[in-house]
Amino acid sequence: MDYISVAEARGLKGLRLVLSAGVPGPWGIAAKALFKVRAVPFVAVRQEIMQPNEDLVAWTGRRNAPVAVYDDEPGLDNWLDIVMLAERLGSGPSLLPADPIDEALCLGFSAQICGHGGYAWSRRLMMTREGTAAPQPPELMARRQAMMSGYGMRPDAPENAPQRAIKILHGLVKQLYHQRERGSDYLVGDHLSACDIHWAAFSQMAQPLTLEECPFPVGMREMYDQMPPEVRAAGDAILIEHRDRIFARHIGLPMEF
Numbered sequence: 001m002d003y004i005s006v007a008e009a010r011g012l013k014g015l016r017l018v019l020s021a022g023v024p025g026p027w028g029i030a031a032k033a034l035f036k037v038r039a040v041p042f043v044a045v046r047q048e049i050m051q052p053n054e055d056l057v058a059w060t061g062r063r064n065a066p067v068a069v070y071d072d073e074p075g076l077d078n079w080l081d082i083v084m085l086a087e088r089l090g091s092g093p094s095l096l097p098a099d100p101i102d103e104a105l106c107l108g109f110s111a112q113i114c115g116h117g118g119y120a121w122s123r124r125l126m127m128t129r130e131g132t133a134a135p136q137p138p139e140l141m142a143r144r145q146a147m148m149s150g151y152g153m154r155p156d157a158p159e160n161a162p163q164r165a166i167k168i169l170h171g172l173v174k175q176l177y178h179q180r181e182r183g184s185d186y187l188v189g190d191h192l193s194a195c196d197i198h199w200a201a202f203s204q205m206a207q208p209l210t211l212e213e214c215p216f217p218v219g220m221r222e223m224y225d226q227m228p229p230e231v232r233a234a235g236d237a238i239l240i241e242h243r244d245r246i247f248a249r250h251i252g253l254p255m256e257f
């Protein structure tokens with residue numbers, strides 16, 4: 001995937017999407033897919049994972065990714081703000097269900113998948129606890145620790161994370177079976193909506209794609225695939241069938257990052 005630098009991006013108009021270069025960060029993968037489905041053109045801007053990214057902070061006030069910057073508007077990094085920007089700038093079928101109750105359900109599922117304290121948030125805390133990474137130099141450990149403190153790492157956080165992740169998976173599984181019974185291929189209503197895209201992007205933290213589908217950097221697939229047995233057991237096959245369908249029909253593979 002081609003990236004431009006922050007300095008180059010600052011001189012442009014239109015949508016610039018800051019992404020973690022070289023890694024399939026699920027928040028970034030989701031943002032990219034949302035803009036793709038809404039046919040919003042963007043240029044990708046490079047963020048370096050675990051680094052201070054001072055030029056990005058000077059531009060947007062954020063160190064991490066994704067950040068979506070449209071024209072001279074303030075940069076957006078929250079998943080909901082990004083959905084709403086894709087809605088505003090895009091065309092074609094909406095990412096939000098037409099029925100207001102369905103919209104609330106869709107955004108509720110999305111919040112559970114990618115919001116603070118949600119599924120991915122909890123899985124990230126677990127990954128750290130599992131100590132999946134091979135022994136690393138002290139400087140890298142320090143950078144990782146600094147990054148994790150920005151992602152809700154507190155002494156008790158990893159203890160509660162598995163139960164939170166399991167609860168959210170159970171809800172998604174229940175809903176998918178319910179939808180299957182009513183003849184729908186989607187999490188809410190009868191059409192693709194934002195929560196389907198969010199689940200596809202974040203399903204990597206339940207069962208990673210293959211290396212052909214997603215050419216992970218060394219060690220990252222293994223890290224995504226490590227989880228306590230009770231969390232793995234909550235990952236019913238219907239979740240993976242759903243994400244495979246969403247990638248095949250709406251997003252496309254292999255993943256590029």
Ligand SMILES: N[C@@H](CCC(=O)N[C@@H](CS)C(=O)NCC(=O)O)C(=O)O
Pocket residue numbers: 020024025026027028048049050051063064065066077078079114115116147
């Ligand atoms: N902005 C997101 C979180 C984004 C996030 O967690 N980004 C990660 C992965 S996509 C990242 O940039 N990691 C690399 C880093 O922190 O340097 C939110 O609203 O919760």
